[in-house]
Amino acid sequence: MAFGLTDLLIIVCTLSIYSLLYKNNPFSVWAEHTFVGMAQAYAFAIALDYIRDYAITPLSKGNYWAIIPVILGLMTYFRFVDSFRWLARFPVALSIAVGMGVSLRAMIQAQFLSQISATILPLFVGGDMMATFGNIVIVLAVVTSITFFYFSKPHEGALGAGSKIGYYFLYIAFGVYFGNVYMGRVALFNGRMGDLLAPERLYVSILVAAVILATVYILDKKKLLAKSIGYES
Amino acid sequence: MAWYKRREISMGLTSLVILIFLIDFNLDIPTLKAVTNNLTTWGTVIGAFAIGLGYINMYQHYGRKVQRKTPGWPYALWLVIATTVVTLVGAWQGRTGDLMTFFYDSFVGPLDATFYSIAIFYMASAAYRAFKFRSVESTILLTCAFIMLLKNAPIGEVIWPGFGTIGTWLMNYPVMGVSRGITLSTTLGSVALGLRVLLGKEYSYLAGTGERKE
Amino acid sequence: MSILKGYENQKRLVYIMLFILVAIPYFKPIGLPVAINDYTRDFYDTLVEMPEGSTILVHYGFEAGAWGELESQCVSVAQHLMKLPVKVIFCSTWGMGPPFIERTFDYINVGSKVYGEDYINIGYIPGWETGVAALANDFHSIVSVDYFGDSIDGTFLDDVNDGSDIDLVIAFECGSAGSGTFRQQYQVPFGTPVLSGAIGVIVPGVVPFYNSGHISGILASVRGGAEYEILTKNPGKGVVGTDVLTFAHVGVIIAVIIGNIIYFRERGK
Numbered sequence: 001m002a003f004g005l006t007d008l009l010i011i012v013c014t015l016s017i018y019s020l021l022y023k024n025n026p027f028s029v030w031a032e033h034t035f036v037g038m039a040q041a042y043a044f045a046i047a048l049d050y051i052r053d054y055a056i057t058p059l060s061k062g063n064y065w066a067i068i069p070v071i072l073g074l075m076t077y078f079r080f081v082d083s084f085r086w087l088a089r090f091p092v093a094l095s096i097a098v099g100m101g102v103s104l105r106a107m108i109q110a111q112f113l114s115q116i117s118a119t120i121l122p123l124f125v126g127g128d129m130m131a132t133f134g135n136i137v138i139v140l141a142v143v144t145s146i147t148f149f150y151f152s153k154p155h156e157g158a159l160g161a162g163s164k165i166g167y168y169f170l171y172i173a174f175g176v177y178f179g180n181v182y183m184g185r186v187a188l189f190n191g192r193m194g195d196l197l198a199p200e201r202l203y204v205s206i207l208v209a210a211v212i213l214a215t216v217y218i219l220d221k222k223k224l225l226a227k228s229i230g231y232e233s
Numbered sequence: 234m235a236w237y238k239r240r241e242i243s244m245g246l247t248s249l250v251i252l253i254f255l256i257d258f259n260l261d262i263p264t265l266k267a268v269t270n271n272l273t274t275w276g277t278v279i280g281a282f283a284i285g286l287g288y289i290n291m292y293q294h295y296g297r298k299v300q301r302k303t304p305g306w307p308y309a310l311w312l313v314i315a316t317t318v319v320t321l322v323g324a325w326q327g328r329t330g331d332l333m334t335f336f337y338d339s340f341v342g343p344l345d346a347t348f349y350s351i352a353i354f355y356m357a358s359a360a361y362r363a364f365k366f367r368s369v370e371s372t373i374l375l376t377c378a379f380i381m382l383l384k385n386a387p388i389g390e391v392i393w394p395g396f397g398t399i400g401t402w403l404m405n406y407p408v409m410g411v412s413r414g415i416t417l418s419t420t421l422g423s424v425a426l427g428l429r430v431l432l433g434k435e436y437s438y439l440a441g442t443g444e445r446k447e
Numbered sequence: 448m449s450i451l452k453g454y455e456n457q458k459r460l461v462y463i464m465l466f467i468l469v470a471i472p473y474f475k476p477i478g479l480p481v482a483i484n485d486y487t488r489d490f491y492d493t494l495v496e497m498p499e500g501s502t503i504l505v506h507y508g509f510e511a512g513a514w515g516e517l518e519s520q521c522v523s524v525a526q527h528l529m530k531l532p533v534k535v536i537f538c539s540t541w542g543m544g545p546p547f548i549e550r551t552f553d554y555i556n557v558g559s560k561v562y563g564e565d566y567i568n569i570g571y572i573p574g575w576e577t578g579v580a581a582l583a584n585d586f587h588s589i590v591s592v593d594y595f596g597d598s599i600d601g602t603f604l605d606d607v608n609d610g611s612d613i614d615l616v617i618a619f620e621c622g623s624a625g626s627g628t629f630r631q632q633y634q635v636p637f638g639t640p641v642l643s644g645a646i647g648v649i650v651p652g653v654v655p656f657y658n659s660g661h662i663s664g665i666l667a668s669v670r671g672g673a674e675y676e677i678l679t680k681n682p683g684k685g686v687v688g689t690d691v692l693t694f695a696h697v698g699v700i701i702a703v704i705i706g707n708i709i710y711f712r713e714r715g716k
Contacts (some may be wrong), residue, residue: 005339006335006338006339009339009340009343010338010339010343013339013340013343013344013347014343014347017344017347017348017351018347018351020351021351021354021459021462022459029305029308030308030311031344031347033308033309033311033312033315034311034312034315034340034344035340035341035344035345035348036291036312037291037295037311037312037313037315037316037319038315038316038319038336038340038341038344039341039344039345039543040287040288040291040316041288041315041316041317041318041319041320041323042319042323042328042333042336042337042341042542042543043284043288043542043543044284044285044288044320044323045319045320045322045323045324045327045328045333046284046323046328046542046543046571047281047282047284047285047542047573048323048324049323049327049328049571050277050278050281050571050573051278051281051282053591053592053596054274054277054278054281054589054591055278057591058591065271066278068275069274069275069278069279070278072275072279072282073278073279073281073282073283074282076279076282076283076285076286077282077285077286077289079286079441079442080289085441085442085443086237086238086240086442086443088441088442089240089242089243089439089442090243090246091279091282091283092243092438092439092442093243093244093246093247093250093438093439094246094247094250094272094275094276094279095276095279095280095283095577096247096430096438097246097247097248097249097250097251097254098250098254098272098273098275098276098577099276099574099575099576099577100247100251100254100427100430100431101250101251101253101254101255101269101272102254102273102576102577102580102631102632103423103427103576103628103631104251104254104255104423104424104427105254105255105257105258105259106258106630106631106632106635106636107420107423107424107631108420108424109635110627110630110631110634110635110661111416111417111420111627111631112417112420112421112424114656114659114661115413115416115417115420115655115656115659116417117659118413118655118658118659118660119410119413134402134405134406137406137407137410138406138407138409138410138413139410140410141406141407141408141409141410141411141413141414142410142411142413142414142417143414144414145410145411145414145415146414146417146418149414149415149418166411166414167370168370168373169407169410169411170411171370171373171374171377172373172374172377172403172407172408172411173407173408173411173412173651174374174377175373175374175375175376175377175378175380175381176377176378176380176381176400176403176404176408176651177408177648177651178356178360178374178378178381179377179378179379179380179381179382179384179385179400180381180385180647180648180650180651180667180668181356181647181648182353182356182357182360182382182647182695182696182699183382183385183386183647183668183669183670183692183696184516184646184647184648184668184669185349185350185352185353185356185647186353186469186669186691186692186695186696187515187516187647187668187669187688187691187692188346188349188350188352188353188512188513188515188516189350189353189465189469189515189695190469190515190669190688190691190695191346191350191514191515191516191518192343192346192347192350192515193469193470193473193691194473194684195343197470197473229305229308230303230304230305230306230308258636266584269584270581270584270585270588271588273574273577273580273581273584273585273588273589274581274585274588274589276574276577276581277572277573277574277577277578277581277589278573280573280574280575280577280578281573281574284542327596328545328571329594329595329596334546337543337546341511341543342511342514342543342546343511344511345510345511345512345543346511346512346514346515348512349512349513349515350515353465353695354461354462354465356699357461357462357465357698357699357702358458358461358462360699360702360703360706361457361458361461361699361702361703361705361706362454362458362706364703364706364707365706365707365710366707367710375703379700379703382696382699382700383696383700385647385668385670385692385696386689386692386693386695386696386697387479387480387481387482387689387690387692387693388479388693388696388697389696390480390482391479391480397482401484401485404650404651404654405654405658408651408654409651409654409655409658412651412652412654412655413655415652416652416655
């Protein structure tokens with residue numbers, strides 16, 4: 001595969017961020033600013049496309065109801081105009097209401113009732129000690145972890161005992177969560193290393209890494225790092 | 234304050250729309266279904282407009298830095314230039330244009346992925362520093378973390394198949410129970426918040442739309 | 448040794464160790480066997496048992512930040528879908544999700560499937576859960592063009608009106624608008640089964656719903672992608688990535704053990 005401008009930029013952007021592991025430096029600050037600006041602009045361009053396809057185009061084809069979300073959407077920007085800030089309440093109110101409406105109505109069944117019914121398990125399964133033990137562990141974990149997060153009363157007596165058991169269950173969960181999260185981050189780092197170590201990019205990656213590291217090291221030794229990233233010493 | 238500026242009107246609108254959705258979900262009224270379908274579509278269009286708010290805020294913040302030449306202003310200037318160029322190209326070519334694809338493949342995509350991936354280093358160094366077998370709780374946490382790490386990596390089951398068995402049991406029983414407890418708690422909280430918004434007791438979502446206090 | 452003194456130096460050694468460990472498999476792969484989890488097997492079985500002509504909605508609920516974890520899942524599942532007698536709708540409620548749908552197609556062979564007749568990319572649906580709800584309640588009110596801006600009239604989407612016309616949802620997720628959203632908007636009102644392809648952080652939160660039967664299968668991070676590649680006999684980046692998991696996980700375990708040894712030695716002094 002031929003090496004092109006995109007490959008070089010991928011290497012520079014990736015290694016600029018990783019140079020943050022040494023210290024904050026001009027490359028990493030440049031990369032941060034590039035990402036913030038371009039990502040926001042890209043999202044805005046996507047939004048413009050959507051407004052054109054689903055509001056402006058239907059309007060031009062005679063669907064005049066489509067003017068309502070356009071007007072409401074434009075009203076959102078009145079929050080920047082002091083005397084008309086109150087106009088921005090209506091689109092916010094409608095978005096919040098629609099969001100809450102669509103999520104609330106199914107949430108109780110999908111997240112609450114279904115999980116409670118799945119927790120109602122037999123605490124003794126004849127002839128299967130593992131299943132019995134497993135069911136007891138599940139019920140205990142659910143009840144005690146909820147107890148741990150109940151802060152309306154002091155954790156004393158039975159409530160205290162329950163929350164203490166929940167506390168230890170939470171530590172088991174945190175350990176397992178760490179294992180899963182670490183696996184995820186390894187996978188992400190693997191993706192980046194795959195991009196850097198691809199055969200057509202390997203030597204350029206090494207060269208760019210050397211240039212970035214050398215520059216940052218020299219700036220650090222000459223005590224110019226803080227000034228170069230805009231921190232007054 | 235004029236009556237039309239009162240926040241109670243928008244709070245009432247919120248409650249009315251939430252009620253419409255709840256009634257539509259529980260009763261089969263065709264007219265109401267058409268209303269909720271329209272409202273849902275309008276909600277997505279308003280959401281698309283709202284993306285511009287953060288965009289304008291960003292211009293304000295970094296534009297001020299350039300104007301006042303605060304330390305680090307060249308980076309802010311670069312941000313403003315890059316944002317403007319990408320926006321203009323996006324408006325001209327659309328999101329699937331060649332230049333937009335180039336910007337995404339060369340800058341946004343790699344930077345986004347790298348920002349997330351850098352967390353592995355901080356996790357590893359934090360684990361090195363903080364994970365110590367010095368109490369019952371930390372021993373439990375570390376033991377479960379090690380089991381999970383060895384369960385997820387193929388070498389764990391090569392060393393001892395028990396890592397896979399125990400790891401799977403941990404995920405399916407105690408951790409599943411804790412996750413279920415957390416899900417139930419957060420759902421209860423969300424429903425409570427929704428009820429508060431419905432009853433007009435909660436109006437923090439209207440922050441930033443009131444009169445500025447001098 | 449002064450290079451080992453102080454947390455700053457030790458931290459940098461950990462970073463260098465990680466770089467080296469993750470790079471090793473690229474030059475010397477080991478290829479250890481990967482056991483298949485029950486969640487992955489159920490994911491595979493659900494797909495294989497879909498009747499001919501079923502319509503499947505595949506949601507890319509992530510952006511570049513999660514592509515490294517979900518790439519192997521997305522590619523192997525998409526390749527498998529192209530071999531099954533089903534129709535597939537690809538979409539995303541994340542603004543920068545749709546380019547990854549197209550990137551998936553760069554890696555797979557669609558075989559005899561025809562764009563517009565057997566599969567389609569409808570691109571970005573804004574509004575997170577609101578967008579998913581709009582898709583479920585009235586498909587054509589929110590989708591009139593595909594990702595490329597071409598009209599969807601005349602495609603197989605003419606027969607898709609609401610959630611009752613979707614036979615299965617596959618939600619690749621890393622947070623917002625994931626399997627939970629599709630359970631609420633598709634499964635509760637329409638009974639549509641939901642499959643989840645999740646990043647590592649999300650998996651413990653999805654397992655309760657798998658356990659209760661509301662999620663029919665889970666692919667867990669890159670490991671799930673590798674397992675699916677093995678099940679579909681299509682080894683790819685997932686299987687290669689498991690070598691990296693081996694080295695990186697053993698590396699952090701060694702780092703923690705060394706940290707403990709140093710801690711207890713200094714405490715003993």
